[in-house]
Each structure stands twice: as structure tokens, then as C-alpha cells.
Amino acid sequence: MPVRVGIPRGMYFYKYYPFAKTFLEELGAEVVPSPETTKEILDSGVKFCIDDACLPVKVYHGHAYKLRDNTDFILVPRLTSVSQKEYICPKFGGLPEMVKYSVPDLPPLIDTEVNLHRSQKDLKKALFKLGSALKIKNPLRLNNAYNKALAEHHSFKSKVFEGNTPNQLINGAAAKNKIEGNHTIGVIGHPYLIYDSFVNMKLFKKLEDWGIRFVTPEMVDPHIINERCNELSKRMFWSSGKSLIGGALYMMDNSNIDGLLLMTAFGCGIDSLAVEYIESIARKTYSKPFIILSLDEHTGDAGYNTRLEAFKSLLDWRLTDDNNISSYGRSVHSY
Ligand code: SF4
Structure with a gap:
């Protein structure tokens, strides 16, 4: 045996x-x-x-x-x-x-x-x-x-x-990356947060149902991630922080990506640095819809879903009504 x-x-x-x-x-x-x-x-x-x-x-x-x-x-x-x-x-x-x-x-x-x-x-x-x-x-x-x-x-x-999630590939499911919809968002986070469908509370299924395509750091060319991290004032020696920051910088600059969703684990030391950096760049330099979802074992469905729905409304609003004129700061629509 x-x-x-x-x-x-x-x-x-x-x-x-x-x-x-x-x-x-x-x-x-x-x-x-x-x-x-x-x-x-x-x-x-x-x-x-x-x-x-x-x-x-x-x-x-x-x-x-x-x-x-x-x-x-x-x-x-x-x-x-x-x-x-x-x-x-x-x-x-x-x-x-x-x-x-x-x-x-x-x-x-x-x-x-x-x-x-x-x-x-x-x-x-x-x-x-x-x-x-x-x-x-x-x-x-x-x-x-x-x-x-x-x-x-x-x-x-x-x-x-090419756009398949590790879960689809490991479970042998057919590729489902051809979502028809109006938005594409970047989903940034450690693989064990963003690809575990219980931990992420079925995030990809929700996005698929809403017709929102997504890109993750593993779907970005690693050379681009390296290049973007080389712009930092200090060399990034945390592999996962590098993928988060390099991926986020690329996505913020990419005009095909309409918003950014950042998933983080409550109390994570590496995320506390990476997320703060990404958030500060997102707020100062870009006006794309941006949301941070912080998870621990007490995170409940209701609050999570409400925040996700608000993020989706912001994306929809941007598409239909937003004229990008901000009455306060760079944009009233980014948070
Ligand atoms: S502390 Fe952060 S980087 Fe370390 S295992 Fe936990 S989530 Fe991952």
C-alpha cells in the first residue's frame, strides 16, 4: 500500500x-x-x-x-x-x-x-x-x-x-475566467486569503454573479511586479509584500482596472506595512474606488456583504454618473 x-x-x-x-x-x-x-x-x-x-x-x-x-x-x-x-x-x-x-x-x-x-x-x-x-x-x-x-x-x-483561480485548477473545474460584465477590479491579498472561498466568503462567486471580472497579483507578469517594486525607496525583501505592492501599483495605473479590493488578515504584521503603503498611494494619487476588507474568525457575512455591495455601487456609479469632478480633494468617490 x-x-x-x-x-x-x-x-x-x-x-x-x-x-x-x-x-x-x-x-x-x-x-x-x-x-x-x-x-x-x-x-x-x-x-x-x-x-x-x-x-x-x-x-x-x-x-x-x-x-x-x-x-x-x-x-x-x-x-x-x-x-x-x-x-x-x-x-x-x-x-x-x-x-x-x-x-x-x-x-x-x-x-x-x-x-x-x-x-x-x-x-x-x-x-x-x-x-x-x-x-x-x-x-x-x-x-x-x-x-x-x-x-x-x-x-x-x-x-x-491566464486568469484561472488556483481553486478551479486544483479542483479540476472548467475555466470560468470569461465573465461578461462592465467592470474589472484588482483583488489584492495573500493567496490563502483571496483563493480560499470559505475565508473570502465566496468573493469570486459574488463577483461573477455581479458580472465583475477580476485580476489578482498572480495574474500580473512577475517582471512588472519586480519593476514596480524597484521604484520603492528601499528594496522589498518580503516575497508576499512585494507581490501585494507591485501588483497594486500596476493595477492602480492600469486604465482597464476600475477599482481595487484589498483583502487582509487582521493582525498581520506584513500587511500592516503593505496595506498602509498601498492605501496611502491609492488615496493620494488615484481616484479609483478602493476598499479594504480585513478578516478574522469573527468577521460576519452581513457587514462584509454590505461593504462589498457599497463597493459595487461605487463602481456602477462611476460608470453611469460620475463626471470625475470632485468637490473635495482629489475625488469624493474614493475611500
Ligand atoms: S501574519 Fe500575515 S503574512 Fe504572516 S501568515 Fe499571517 S497573514 Fe500571512
Whole structure:
């Protein structure tokens, strides 16, 4: 019987699941992803995780717990850096310990460190260590699995770049990015916020029903994101902050994008810097409709929907009535 490796559907799942799945399957493992987030998963995450963690970390704990009975191992990599000369949020580095000591009844964790700060080549070394954890040490087999995983990762990234959401691709649903409508908005946020349809309260379904097309940072050319971040006075070394800020600057300048929706986790240190910067630029320099939705486990449907509807009304109003003459400041219509 193949060894069953569980992958929690949270944190960087929406970026790296196809990569990890292909690598593990090539080594003969059966990959078991946890199901889509539900209230039950969120509640168990909140129960087991420390109180002051952000929402995505709590959700991740709930997903790990969900995998406790039907897996032999759970993959919780220790992600330190996923790009050369950049770091990611330290919470990723602490996840294996947090999960191991907070969530009961789990099978052993595979907590291989991935640290590409020095060189992208260190990815291969990390994967060879991951293979060893599954008792596979044959370099040819590992190398082959690595190459196939990398090819799958590039193909997945290009499909997201073309406008498919990671969820559609991972769940095998037909591409739904051809929404007919009058507006296109930028949706900015960490992948584990904007692509988790429970956490984002079915945001994309709502936009689709309203005929609003959307662009996310993963749908923007990474070279453009780099270029836009190079305009900053200091080098941005947080990978996720870079994608948020570079993506937002591009979207604010793009005349095909009518408004910006920024989704953030309450209490997130990286977002507190990135969001403040984006908001200040949006307010000072642009007059596009702009909304910030801050999420935690207490965020309720009613307030969220009201704010989204107000944002939609603003977009509609802009299209039909707005003459862009402001009676106060740059525009009365941006907030
Ligand atoms: S970047 Fe923010 S939201 Fe993401 S894990 Fe870190 S603290 Fe949480």
C-alpha cells in the first residue's frame, strides 16, 4: 500500500500544491489534500491554535487536524524563503512546531526546510531531503520527480496567469475566467486569503454573479511586479509584500482596472506595512474606488456583504454618473 501523505489546504497550498503533489506521487506516495475550508475546520483551528495568530494560521491548524485519521504523514514544510534574496513571513518557519505542539493526535509531520534565500538551487537539496523522509534516496528517481514537479508548477502558474483561480485548477473545474460584465477590479491579498472561498466568503462567486471580472497579483507578469517594486525607496525583501505592492501599483495605473479590493488578515504584521503603503498611494494619487476588507474568525457575512455591495455601487456609479469632478480633494468617490 502506498504511503499516504496529507497536505493541509491552507497557507501556500494555493501556490505549491500541484508542485508538491507531483513530486510526492512520482515517489510513489498517495497524496491526500484536506477538503475545502468549512466552519468545522475553522472552529477546530481556532480551538487548537494560539489566540494571537492570524486567521490563515488558525485555518491551517484546522486543516492539519482534519487529516489526522486518514494519513501516515502530514507535510508541513518549514518555509523560510521561496525566492532568492527574499524572505517570507516568519509564521511559515514556525508552522511545524506550532502544529506539532498544538494539534492533538497527528501522524508524524514531514517538516523539511525550504530556504532559497541564497540560491534557487537549494530547492533540489530540500526536495532530496523530503525524499529521504519517505525513505527514497535514489538520486535518479528523485531528480526525475523534481523535474516533473517543476514542469507541473510552471504549467500551473501559467494557467493562473491566464486568469484561472488556483481553486478551479486544483479542483479540476472548467475555466470560468470569461465573465461578461462592465467592470474589472484588482483583488489584492495573500493567496490563502483571496483563493480560499470559505475565508473570502465566496468573493469570486459574488463577483461573477455581479458580472465583475477580476485580476489578482498572480495574474500580473512577475517582471512588472519586480519593476514596480524597484521604484520603492528601499528594496522589498518580503516575497508576499512585494507581490501585494507591485501588483497594486500596476493595477492602480492600469486604465482597464476600475477599482481595487484589498483583502487582509487582521493582525498581520506584513500587511500592516503593505496595506498602509498601498492605501496611502491609492488615496493620494488615484481616484479609483478602493476598499479594504480585513478578516478574522469573527468577521460576519452581513457587514462584509454590505461593504462589498457599497463597493459595487461605487463602481456602477462611476460608470453611469460620475463626471470625475470632485468637490473635495482629489475625488469624493474614493475611500
Ligand atoms: S503574512 Fe500575515 S497573514 Fe500571512 S501568515 Fe504572516 S501574519 Fe499571517
